[in-house]
Amino acid sequence: MKEVTKNIIKKDAFGLMLGKPVYTNDLAPKDSLIVKILRSPHAFAKIKHIDISEAEKIEGIECILTYKDVPKNPITRAGQGHPEPSPHDWYILDEYVRYVGDEVAIVAGKNENAVTKALKKIKVEYEIFEPVLDFEKAEEHSSIIHPEKEAHSMFEIGFNAPKNIAASYEMQIGDIEEELKKCEVVVKERFYTQAQAHVAFEPHSATSYIDMHGRLVIISSTQVPFHVRRIISEAFDIPIRNIRVIKPRIGGGFGGKQAVHGEPFVAAVTLKTGKPAKLIYTRQEVFESTYRRHCMRFDVTLGATKDGKLKVIDMEGLSDTGAYGEHALTTFMVAGSKTLPLYNKVNAVRFKGKVVYTNTVPAGAYRGYGAIQANFALESALDILSQKLGIDPVELRKKNMMNEGETSPIFKIMGEGREGAEMIIKSCKLNECIEEGMKLIGWKEKYPRIKVSETKVRGVGMAIAMQGSGIANIDMASAILKLNDDGSFNLLIGATDLGTGSDTILAQMAAEILNVSTENIIVYSSDTDLTPFDTGAYASSTTYVSGHAVQLAAEKMKKLIIKEGAKKLEIPEEKADFDGEFIYEKDGNKRVSLKELATVLYYTENQKQLVADASYVGKESPPPYMAGFAEVEVDIETGKVKLINYVGVVDCGVTINPNLAKVQIEGGIVQGIGMALFEDVKYTQNGKLLTNNLMNYKIPSRMDIGNIIVKFVESYEPSGPFGAKSVGEIGIDTPPAAIANAIYNAVGVRITQLPITPEKILNAIK
Amino acid sequence: MRIKLKVNNKTEEIDIEPHEILLDVLRKLGYYSVRRGCDTGMCGICTVLFDGKPIPSCSVFAARADGHEITTVEGLEDAKAFAKLLSEEGADQCGYCSPGLILNTVYLKKIGVKDLNKAKIKLIGNLCRCTGYESQHRAITKFLGVTK
Ligand code: FES
Numbered sequence: 001m002k003e004v005t006k007n008i009i010k011k012d013a014f015g016l017m018l019g020k021p022v023y024t025n026d027l028a029p030k031d032s033l034i035v036k037i038l039r040s041p042h043a044f045a046k047i048k049h050i051d052i053s054e055a056e057k058i059e060g061i062e063c064i065l066t067y068k069d070v071p072k073n074p075i076t077r078a079g080q081g082h083p084e085p086s087p088h089d090w091y092i093l094d095e096y097v098r099y100v101g102d103e104v105a106i107v108a109g110k111n112e113n114a115v116t117k118a119l120k121k122i123k124v125e126y127e128i129f130e131p132v133l134d135f136e137k138a139e140e141h142s143s144i145i146h147p148e149k150e151a152h153s154m155f156e157i158g159f160n161a162p163k164n165i166a167a168s169y170e171m172q173i174g175d176i177e178e179e180l181k182k183c184e185v186v187v188k189e190r191f192y193t194q195a196q197a198h199v200a201f202e203p204h205s206a207t208s209y210i211d212m213h214g215r216l217v218i219i220s221s222t223q224v225p226f227h228v229r230r231i232i233s234e235a236f237d238i239p240i241r242n243i244r245v246i247k248p249r250i251g252g253g254f255g256g257k258q259a260v261h262g263e264p265f266v267a268a269v270t271l272k273t274g275k276p277a278k279l280i281y282t283r284q285e286v287f288e289s290t291y292r293r294h295c296m297r298f299d300v301t302l303g304a305t306k307d308g309k310l311k312v313i314d315m316e317g318l319s320d321t322g323a324y325g326e327h328a329l330t331t332f333m334v335a336g337s338k339t340l341p342l343y344n345k346v347n348a349v350r351f352k353g354k355v356v357y358t359n360t361v362p363a364g365a366y367r368g369y370g371a372i373q374a375n376f377a378l379e380s381a382l383d384i385l386s387q388k389l390g391i392d393p394v395e396l397r398k399k400n401m402m403n404e405g406e407t408s409p410i411f412k413i414m415g416e417g418r419e420g421a422e423m424i425i426k427s428c429k430l431n432e433c434i435e436e437g438m439k440l441i442g443w444k445e446k447y448p449r450i451k452v453s454e455t456k457v458r459g460v461g462m463a464i465a466m467q468g469s470g471i472a473n474i475d476m477a478s479a480i481l482k483l484n485d486d487g488s489f490n491l492l493i494g495a496t497d498l499g500t501g502s503d504t505i506l507a508q509m510a511a512e513i514l515n516v517s518t519e520n521i522i523v524y525s526s527d528t529d530l531t532p533f534d535t536g537a538y539a540s541s542t543t544y545v546s547g548h549a550v551q552l553a554a555e556k557m558k559k560l561i562i563k564e565g566a567k568k569l570e571i572p573e574e575k576a577d578f579d580g581e582f583i584y585e586k587d588g589n590k591r592v593s594l595k596e597l598a599t600v601l602y603y604t605e606n607q608k609q610l611v612a613d614a615s616y617v618g619k620e621s622p623p624p625y626m627a628g629f630a631e632v633e634v635d636i637e638t639g640k641v642k643l644i645n646y647v648g649v650v651d652c653g654v655t656i657n658p659n660l661a662k663v664q665i666e667g668g669i670v671q672g673i674g675m676a677l678f679e680d681v682k683y684t685q686n687g688k689l690l691t692n693n694l695m696n697y698k699i700p701s702r703m704d705i706g707n708i709i710v711k712f713v714e715s716y717e718p719s720g721p722f723g724a725k726s727v728g729e730i731g732i733d734t735p736p737a738a739i740a741n742a743i744y745n746a747v748g749v750r751i752t753q754l755p756i757t758p759e760k761i762l763n764a765i766k
Numbered sequence: 767m768r769i770k771l772k773v774n775n776k777t778e779e780i781d782i783e784p785h786e787i788l789l790d791v792l793r794k795l796g797y798y799s800v801r802r803g804c805d806t807g808m809c810g811i812c813t814v815l816f817d818g819k820p821i822p823s824c825s826v827f828a829a830r831a832d833g834h835e836i837t838t839v840e841g842l843e844d845a846k847a848f849a850k851l852l853s854e855e856g857a858d859q860c861g862y863c864s865p866g867l868i869l870n871t872v873y874l875k876k877i878g879v880k881d882l883n884k885a886k887i888k889l890i891g892n893l894c895r896c897t898g899y900e901s902q903h904r905a906i907t908k909f910l911g912v913t914k
């Protein structure tokens with residue numbers, strides 16, 4: 001392979017790094033009205049009266065909108081396929097406010113000063129209700145967070161608003177109770193994971209204007225431009241054809257931008273005033289009023305025989321979706337579907353639970369998407385079981401885990417929001433991942449612990465994980481290739497590069513098929529007017545799903561080139577071939593260069609534009625796999641944990657661009673480390689987020705992470721483009737469990753609640 | 767009030783409000799490499815060189831910069847060389863944090879830092895959420911000529 005599997009430099013590398021204006025705020029029209037949002041100071045209240053008269057008088061204010069001024073169409077902000085598996089329970093503005101930071105009014109003015117002043121002058125009278133702040137008390141709470149009759153689900157998702165339930169799910173294979181009776185060893189434990197914040201460094205940003213045709217144009221830092229277009233159309237009752245969404249460069253997403261955030265507010269202002277508008281979130285707003293990870297609680301029961309055969313997995317979960325039910329059902333189902341198949345030899349498995357509303361920051365998509373939460377629970381429980389059995393945790397996993405050529409009934413039963421897709425795993429090198437990881441961390445020498453000094457102990461721990469590659473039968477992508485008159489190609493894709501380098505990777509794939517250099521492929525991604533449809537960058541779908549579409553389009557283009565080349569050479573099509581530079585006669589010596597053919601095609605002979613397009617929807621979602629190994633040093637006097645080494649060995653099929661794949665994994669691991677050790681979300685008693693800036697919400701710095709060592713094992717996924725699977729999410733999944741297991745192995749305390757702070761360790765030691 | 771700045775060796779004069787922040791004024795002047803990542807001086811993304819030394823431009827009043835020299839990544843000679851190393855490691859993910867990191871690292875080279883651990887400590891305030899830092903460190907090692 002010439003272009004694929006090469007470390008090609010990102011197409012946008014220098015533009016991004018050397019400060020070209022590329023992000024939404026750089027591209028917003030210079031005369032944009034500044035938009036800011038008046039936000040609720042109460043966790044749960046009804047607006048009794050709102051007086052904007054004083055605010056309107058401030059010089060420079062152009063428009064102030066309250067719930068009375070915008071359509072009240074229930075939508076979901078979640079950028080998912082249609083119909084969405086998330087309840088429609090959100091309104092552009094509403095008379096109810098459901099968390100501290102919820103939107104009360106939209107203010108737009110000529111400058112920042114005026115708008116800030118106006119925000120202070122708006123007088124709101126609230127009827128305050130008792131908020132639901134504890135997700136374990138949400139069900140059947142006396143306060144009902146969504147009492148409005150408009151809220152509904154698009155299909156059956158277990159939505160039960162009067163009980164504060166956004167979604168619920170249950171599935172079972174075999175008889176749990178009967179099988180448990182037969183087990184010699186049983187483990188039962190409860191685990192909690194917290195609400196991690198994404199902290200993508202570019203804050204959520206959107207700008208809008210009306211174009212010369214009177215259409216609404218939105219430029220937005222989004223992972224899902226086509227979903228944004230559809231949702232805005234629903235929210236405002238304007239036809240999709242009258243909206244254009246442009247995605248420029250994005251400063252990180254991680255799932256946080258798989259939704260509409262600022263778009264409805266700038267759109268409301270532009271539609272009202274006819275003027276350009278922009279809304280750039282402050283860091284505080286990003287924390288308080290966009291998305292965070294769903295906190296979850298899992299009760300895990302495992303049953304096994306004495307010789308370490310896992311027979312039963314029973315997981316009951318409770319998930320906290322915050323004030324709105326975005327991704328409520330799907331993150332919860334993924335928690336099951338992306339962990340349970342890891343141990344596919346059990347006799348009985350059950351997964352059930354509820355996703356409840358609370359009056360806190362709404363939860364949404366975040367890298368790992370449920371899988372990381374359940375992985376922490378299941379992979380911690382597995383280590384507890386290994387202790388009870390007296391079997392090395394690595395051996396226990398090897399005995400019970402999935403192998404190549406095997407399947408799991410879970411694949412068919414659990415999809416994202418509906419049934420999944422049956423599949424036999426054609427590529428799974430977990431075994432090799434584990435072997436390699438053990439070597440790299442030095443498991444044999446270091447397990448379980450080494451005493452470093454009187455007060456310091458080092459321990460190693462591990463966990464395995466799987467993810468998916470797009471959502472089978474739902475995620476759709478398409479690509480268009482266009483030949484230019486100099487022999488170069490435009491690749492138009494709806495796929496959304498968030499900084500991962502997907503534009504480059506997709507160009508590499510096209511180049512590989514066409515046998516040209518990646519430089520010859522000019523990529524334009526994500527503009528709903530100009531690029532073909534793509535469900536967006538989420539669920540680890542870009543390489544696998546969008547990549548497939550690109551591959552197919554490139555194959556078509558190659559055929560077109562051969563066909564037109566043959567015509568030019570005046571030979572039958574079957575006799576012609578294309579080597580990337582020339583279209584040539586297979587057993588003869590006629591040839592024409594692509595460059596010449598292109599010029600001729602457009603200016604003189606057989607004149608026609610060559611365009612090829614293709615679409616793809618995955619029939620299955622082959623999982624990438626990973627084994628993660630942590631080496632920690634615990635100070636038993638202070639409870640402080642120092643991460644010494646983290647080894648991640650990954651099977652993601654063929655790496656299209658090994659460098660970029662590696663950085664994806666490294667970045668994922670570090671976010672996972674943050675979730676395991678630092679990232680802590682705290683609220684006041686009244687439900688205001690305390691950790692609403694980077695002083696109080698600590699993400700890993702370069703000194704917190706020790707050594708990160710990432711390796712890929714060789715594997716080939718036959719259903720993937722060029723043998724590739726996805727790589728976007730898997731990296732984040734193992735650190736919480738692997739680090740918790742390492743801490744246990746070091747000092748014998750089992751922390752079941754993330755993040756694992758020194759305080760928790762010290763309390764447990766004492 | 768009117769201030770005079772020398773940005774990337776070009777003299778700029780601009781009317782500002784007394785409370786305006788250097789970051790915003792630089793963006794107004796069209797230096798889009800200067801970006802806001804936090805509001806609290808914690809992320810290092812808005813770094814510029816102020817009379818040759820790195821500072822977070824989000825935490826400085828523009829008025830204080832009157833008469834001073836500011837360098838952004840657009841005007842930094844060594845920026846391209848380091849950016850090339852970063853890109854070769856795939857360390858340019860979303861790129862939002864890159865200008866700040868580049869300014870700080872180029873400064874480290876200027877003051878002769880050659881030890882990776884020292885460099886890491888100095889760069890502790892340059893946060894990145896995408897890369898997980900290791901690829902940056904591989905590029906920094908090459909750029910500073912770190913000797914083991
Ligand atoms: S924006 Fe200046 S330090 Fe974060």
Ligand code: FES
Pocket residue numbers: 201251252499857858859860861862863864893894895896897
């Ligand atoms: S590359 Fe995205 S924050 Fe550093």
